[in-house]
Amino acid sequence: MNRLLTVAALAAGTLAFAAPANAAITFCEGAANTCGGQGDTVHLDGNDDGSDNIVNGTIVNGTVGVIITDFDPQNITSNPNGQGQGQAWVNAAGSTKQNPLTFDSLDFALTGGYRFTHIEFDLNPPNGGGPQDPWSVTIFGYDASNTQFSQIFNGNKQNNFFNANADGGDVFTHVSFNAPPLVGVGHIRIGGANLPTTTTVPEPATWALMIMGFGGAGAMLRRRRTIAA
Structure with missing residues (x-):
């Protein structure tokens, strides 16, 4: 007794x-070499016709699908031939250098039930290569329990890289952002793709x-x- x-x-x-x-999720302004994490370059679908608000891609040698959704909704398209260091970019459908069209939000996820632990992307505002008004962005992450985490980055003045990392056994199901008008999102890399396990x-x-x-x-x-x- x-x-x-x-x-x-x-x-x-x-x-x-x-x-x-508790989720160990961090957001960081800067490239992966300063924020940590390692991702596979997202290869975008070269056949996207810009007729809807979704762009598809792949990682891990084409074995895992990536779905990028604009929830404005603004029709978006891919530039698989690349711009800036040869990386594929997502742009507003119909946008040209002479007539740049913009969007302000995208959501990144994997298909087939895959989750991930790292994402990196580069946001380009209009006239991103030169002086402009400061802008801010809110990055959102959703973990396997659909709990949302977010962080606001203020005072951005040109093109900016952003990273999100999930550590301590946590994972992402989605990562999104909301920002003032952007003309392109590129250098997209996603790492740590994994399927749920039955052992918890x-x-x-x-x-x-x-x-x-x-x-x-x-x-x-x-x-x-x-x-x-």
Whole structure:
């Protein structure tokens, strides 16, 4: 009996300190070499016709699909031949250098149930190569529980790289941004693509209840043995 009380006390102590696992998600302004993380270059579909608000692509040698959605909604298209260091870009459909069309939000996700742990992209506002009014962007991340995390970056003046990283076993299902009008998004890289597993680590509170259950089961077995004797 005393042993059962001891187990119960330990479990109660565990419950007292039990807290849900928190997401370890960080957002960073800058390229991956300054923010950490490593991603595969997203290869965009060269056949996109700009007739809707979705652009498709792939990573991991074409084995994992990428879906990029504009939720303005503004029709978007890809420039797979690249601009600026040969990287593919997403632009507003019908945009030209003489008549640049803009958009202000995109969402990045993987197809087939895949999640990811890293994303990097470069946002280009109008006249991004020269002096302009400061602009800001809000980056959103959604984890496997659909919990949203966000961070606002103010005072941007030219083209800017942004990174999002999920650590500590957490993952992204989506990463989005909302910003003033942009003429292009490029240098898109996504890393850590993975599928959900059936094995999960119990929350601390679950461990505490398991301890109580194991203690109770042991006490019942000892009691039965005593009666049988």
